[in-house]
Amino acid sequence: MAQGGEGRPAFRQKSAEIAVAALFFLLGAIVIYDSLRVGIRWEEVHGPQGGYFPFYVGLIICVSSAINALTALMVPADRSKTFVQVGQLKLVLTVLVPTALYVIAVTWIGIYVSSALFIGFFMRWLGKYPWWKAGAVGLGAVVVFYLIFEVWFLVPLPKGPLESLLGLD
Amino acid sequence: MDEIQSLMHGFGVAMTPTNLVLMFTGVILGVIIGVLPGLGGANGVAILLPLTFGMAQTPGGATSAIILLSCIYWGALFGGAITSILFNIPGEPWSVATTFDGYPLAQQGRAGNALTAAFTSSFIGAFIAVIVITFLSPVIAGFALEFGPPEFFAVYLLTFCAFIGTSKEPPFKTLAAMMLGFALAAVGTDPVTGTLRMTFGARHLLTGFDFLIAVIGLFGIGEILLTLEEGLAFRGAKAKLNLRVVLETWKELPRYWLTSLRSSAVGCFMGIVPGGATPASFMSYGVARRFSRDGDKFGSGMVEGVVAPETAAHAAGTSALLPMITLGVPGSPTAAVLLGGLMIWGLQPGPLLFIEQKDFVWGLIASMYLGNIAGLIVVLTCVPLFAAILRVPFSVIAPIIMVVCAIGAYTVHNSIFDVWMMVVFGVAGYLFKKLQYPLAPLVLAIVLGDAAEASFRQAMLISQGDMSIFFSKKLVGLMTTLALLLLFWPLISWLFGKLRSRARA
Numbered sequence: 001m002a003q004g005g006e007g008r009p010a011f012r013q014k015s016a017e018i019a020v021a022a023l024f025f026l027l028g029a030i031v032i033y034d035s036l037r038v039g040i041r042w043e044e045v046h047g048p049q050g051g052y053f054p055f056y057v058g059l060i061i062c063v064s065s066a067i068n069a070l071t072a073l074m075v076p077a078d079r080s081k082t083f084v085q086v087g088q089l090k091l092v093l094t095v096l097v098p099t100a101l102y103v104i105a106v107t108w109i110g111i112y113v114s115s116a117l118f119i120g121f122f123m124r125w126l127g128k129y130p131w132w133k134a135g136a137v138g139l140g141a142v143v144v145f146y147l148i149f150e151v152w153f154l155v156p157l158p159k160g161p162l163e164s165l166l167g168l169d
Numbered sequence: 170m171d172e173i174q175s176l177m178h179g180f181g182v183a184m185t186p187t188n189l190v191l192m193f194t195g196v197i198l199g200v201i202i203g204v205l206p207g208l209g210g211a212n213g214v215a216i217l218l219p220l221t222f223g224m225a226q227t228p229g230g231a232t233s234a235i236i237l238l239s240c241i242y243w244g245a246l247f248g249g250a251i252t253s254i255l256f257n258i259p260g261e262p263w264s265v266a267t268t269f270d271g272y273p274l275a276q277q278g279r280a281g282n283a284l285t286a287a288f289t290s291s292f293i294g295a296f297i298a299v300i301v302i303t304f305l306s307p308v309i310a311g312f313a314l315e316f317g318p319p320e321f322f323a324v325y326l327l328t329f330c331a332f333i334g335t336s337k338e339p340p341f342k343t344l345a346a347m348m349l350g351f352a353l354a355a356v357g358t359d360p361v362t363g364t365l366r367m368t369f370g371a372r373h374l375l376t377g378f379d380f381l382i383a384v385i386g387l388f389g390i391g392e393i394l395l396t397l398e399e400g401l402a403f404r405g406a407k408a409k410l411n412l413r414v415v416l417e418t419w420k421e422l423p424r425y426w427l428t429s430l431r432s433s434a435v436g437c438f439m440g441i442v443p444g445g446a447t448p449a450s451f452m453s454y455g456v457a458r459r460f461s462r463d464g465d466k467f468g469s470g471m472v473e474g475v476v477a478p479e480t481a482a483h484a485a486g487t488s489a490l491l492p493m494i495t496l497g498v499p500g501s502p503t504a505a506v507l508l509g510g511l512m513i514w515g516l517q518p519g520p521l522l523f524i525e526q527k528d529f530v531w532g533l534i535a536s537m538y539l540g541n542i543a544g545l546i547v548v549l550t551c552v553p554l555f556a557a558i559l560r561v562p563f564s565v566i567a568p569i570i571m572v573v574c575a576i577g578a579y580t581v582h583n584s585i586f587d588v589w590m591m592v593v594f595g596v597a598g599y600l601f602k603k604l605q606y607p608l609a610p611l612v613l614a615i616v617l618g619d620a621a622e623a624s625f626r627q628a629m630l631i632s633q634g635d636m637s638i639f640f641s642k643k644l645v646g647l648m649t650t651l652a653l654l655l656l657f658w659p660l661i662s663w664l665f666g667k668l669r670s671r672a673r674a
Contacts, residue, residue, distance in 0.1 A: 099390075
């Protein structure tokens with residue numbers, strides 16, 4: 001980081017407000033679109049069609065998000081606060097990206113192995129713990145989870161090749 | 170006194186050895202959940218809910234299951250105060266107001282007094298709320314037996330309009346968040362006609378969005394991301410809680426009886442009308458400051474400033490269960506999760522519960538008395554232990570909580586897709602919190618969306634599309650009018666403000 005560094009704003013409050021309002025508007029539009037497909041009119045016997053209620057829900061979403069966006073637009077640019085700083089955003093992403101990888105990993109190698117790796121990685125990366133400590137906590141936590149869920153409450157969790165190798169399936 | 174008799178019967182149901190063990194387990198788990206960042210009442214209960222599926226199948230098991238889960242809730246309510254006072258970090262949103270005077274007290278070396286005051290007043294607030302529940306809920310349930318679809322829709326309308334009228338967030342953001350909840354609830358099969366809505370051919374969406382996943386993501390993952398951003402370094406005051414400090418504080422507390430009473434009233438009201446524990450605690454802090462003789466010293470470490478928000482938060486948190494068991498309309502996100510639990514266990518929440526499931530209802534109410542006593546004992550004796558949890562570095566706690574959330578999300582339907590949805594909801598929760606979109610109405614709308622829509626459509630069928638049915642009878646008209654008043658409250662108070670400033674000019 002050359003200037004300003006980690007404290008530099010990554011996004012302004014204003015842009016974040018508008019982005020989220022736009023997202024809301026989009027969702028509202030999707031709801032309206034689909035409600036129109038299902039039908040929003042009155043039908044004999046059944047009463048209102050399936051889209052009747054969601055249609056108005058979508059409409060309210062669109063209107064209120066438009067108002068939210070306009071409110072945000074009216075804030076002068078120089079008074080817009082920082083939404084998130086570069087350093088903060090980096091921290092959040094260093095958690096979010098491994099979390100996404102973690103969920104992908106769960107699909108392939110099961111929840112136990114990936115959880116141990118995730119906890120270990122997190123401690124090593126953010127906590128700067130020595131490898132053996134990170135590994136021990138990761139492994140310990142996973143064993144506790146196994147005992148609580150599979151043994152005590154009989155709730156099966158996704159498993160992968162390692163578990164079938166160990167015959168725990 | 171039918172209620173007393175039913176309550177005694179309830180004590181009989183609740184006081185089995187198994188249930189007492191579950192009570193203490195629940196409270197201890199709850200306090201831990203309340204202390205940890207990223208885990209709170211709502212998502213803590215949501216994560217543990219799947220574990221009770223098996224338990225609830227056994228005879229009497231549903232009562233045990235609700236006792237376990239509601240005690241987790243009480244524990245979480247207690248736990249929030251610990252972090253507020255010792256670390257100046259509210260573990261739960263409703264304990265933010267507790268930090269105002271609690272943390273200064275701790276800095277002056279009076280952490281023990283602050284904690285004792287917080288726990289005791291929490292207990293009193295909850296106790297008064299349980300008494301209200303005991304005597305009011307049979308009455309409300311009796312009323313509600315006569316309710317038809319228009320009345321139920323009016324109740325839902327009142328619930329959601331109350332959010333707009335009482336929340337501190339901008340009204341249009343509250344509205345947007347709430348309607349997003351309704352939209353999510355509508356995804357899947359239309360309960361009346363059976364047509365598919367908003368699934369866009371995706372197999373996973375056939376059954377719609379599960380609010381448990383939303384709760385775990387919004388409150389759990391979102392909270393972790395927020396906490397992380399603040400770069401948490403826990404530096405807390407030492408907690409010493411011995412009998413002498415407890416007794417010393419107890420001697421001081423009766424002085425604040427009026428504050429307690431007032432805060433309980435505020436709390437009960439805000440809990441039943443779903444304002445929730447958080448605004449109740451702020452409101453009661455404000456009221457106490459205005460009426461107290463030492464009002465100007467508030468914020469510098471007054472015991473009274475701890476009593477007021479804690480009493481109100483617990484009164485609100487507890488009385489939020491009243492509309493849940495009598496009407497099937499939860500007053501808070503955690504109550505919503507408990508309601509979801511009831512439905513999963515095969516119980517239909519609402520007035521009929523008081524007729525068909527007497528054991529369950531009165532067992533639950535009796536367990537509220539017992540659970541709060543258990544809670545008080547646990548927190549008074551184990552504070553140092555719970556405070557020690559907070560000294561575990563965040564880089565260890567955070568991934569473990571994330572994994573727990575992921576497991577919790579998975580176990581709801583044994584589906585990885587839900588874990589993905591949890592992550593998406595987590596990011597949404599992070600953004601919403603930062604931009605002041607309230608999460609509680611969003612969650613409540615996901616839970617109640619289908620029921621609200623069904624009652625609306627049934628009412629429309631009865632009246633053949635005539636909206637005046639919502640004003641057709643006295644009660645329904647009153648509720649609808651009140652709802653509309655609350656809905657337009659932000660506008661009304663804005664207009665009043667304008668008029669007043671013009672009059673002044």
